[in-house]
Amino acid sequence: MKSKGRKWLYIGIPMLAVIAVFGVAGVRYFGARMETDEEVIALPVVAAAPELRNVEHVLRYPGTLVSSETVTIVPKIAGRVETISVSDGQAVRRGDLLIQLEAESAGLQAEQAISAWNAADAQLRKAERGVREAELENAQASLSQAEGDFSVAENNFERSKRLYEAGTIAKAAYEDAENKLSSARTQLENARRSLKMMEEGASSEELDMARANAEAAKAVYELAKLQLDNAQVVSPVAGIIAKVLVDVGNMVGTSTALCAIVQEDPIETCVRIPEKHYADFSAAPGAILIRVFPIAYPNHPPFLGEITSVAPIVDPASRTFEVCADIGNREGLLKPGMYVNTEIVIGIEGNLLMVPDTAVVLRDDRNVVFKVAGARAVQVSVKTGTKADGFTAIEGEITADDTVIILGNAFLADDQIVEVVESR
DSSP, rough: OOOHHHHHHHHHHHHHHHHHTTTHHHHHHHHHHHHOOSSOOOOOOOOEEEEEEEEEEEEEEEEEEEEEEEEEOSSSOOOOEEOOOOTTTTOOTTTTTEEEOOOOHHHHHHHHEEEEEEEEHHHHHHHHHHHOOHHHHHHHHHHHHHHHHHHHHHHHHHHHHHHHHHTTTTTTHHHHHHHHHHHHHHHHHHHHHHHHHHHHHHHHHHHHOOOOHHHHHHHHHHHHHHHHHHHHHEEESSSEEEEOOTTOEEEEEEOOOEEEEOOOSSEEEEEEGGGHHHHHHHHHHOOOOOEEEETOOOOOEEEEEEEEEEEEOOOOTTTTTEEEEOOTTTTOOOOOTEEEEEEEEEEEEEEEEEEEEEGEEETOOEEEOOHHHHHEEEEEEEEEEEEEETEEEEEESOTTTTEEEEEEEETOOOOEEEEEEEOO
């Protein structure tokens, strides 16, 4: 009686395990094996194909968000504060108006400068275009008139000279005729010169001078326009107004702090890493990716960033070193002081052949995998490697085209008959 009880105990334990995993089909198989050696029913198994996967090597540590930068805003020109468009705690974007300085004087200077530029540009265009036909005809007519006037003045002078020498007219009348002759000669020379210049066109030197005048006038206008634009103080970054430091009506200079902005995009996180990982950061090629999971947003996708600095020293008290990263915060959800969990990707292994952890079993102190060949289980020795997400990397006579047994392999023997009841 005692021996029969022991036999039932030994047989009952594995039978219960089979029932739990495979149900009645497993009982039929083992029952048939115990009843007769001739009748063999295939062992039901679950199988899957190996997968080629990329595996990240990730460090997971907590961190805290801090503002990446605090910007103090100062004006580029001196003036009186006319309006203030922001208040403490207000969110601003890059380019938003913060403070308007009085701009009446700068506006007048800009108007004068653009008028001078337009005039100089017109002179340049005229010199480059050359004289019109109507202007040439007018110059020719002016020359003919000057020649006639000179001839008359010359005749009057000769007559006045004879009369003066005869004592008929006063010296004043003679000198008046002489002055008129000189004036007529000057007008004649100017008329000839003007006609010649129109016929020849502007010289290269005159064109260069006109061009230089136009460029100088343009530069004066641009400077005046810049001064006018600088009267509007805009935000150079996106962030939060920490403090407005002036009031309306204050006179400010180019060194006066107007307000302070806490930059939040990107925002920074700093993480303490154990000393044993220091070499991982110097060995990682290129930028090191970091994923941030704020506890304030448990259902939000991770915020992404890159490591920007690694501390050059290790803290001897804590045996840790600090790494900092910039995290994109375009939505503005991340705030300084938030607690976050991080994943730092220090390396990636690519193209690994991986199987579910349950596919690897121990036989005679060796790791083996059973692959399905026809209706039989073939035992293959493998070398295991990286483990991730319930999968194990393997090396051996297994390919991605094979089918491996992932459940039902606990009692398998090499070359045993199997039936794949499920494929995953």
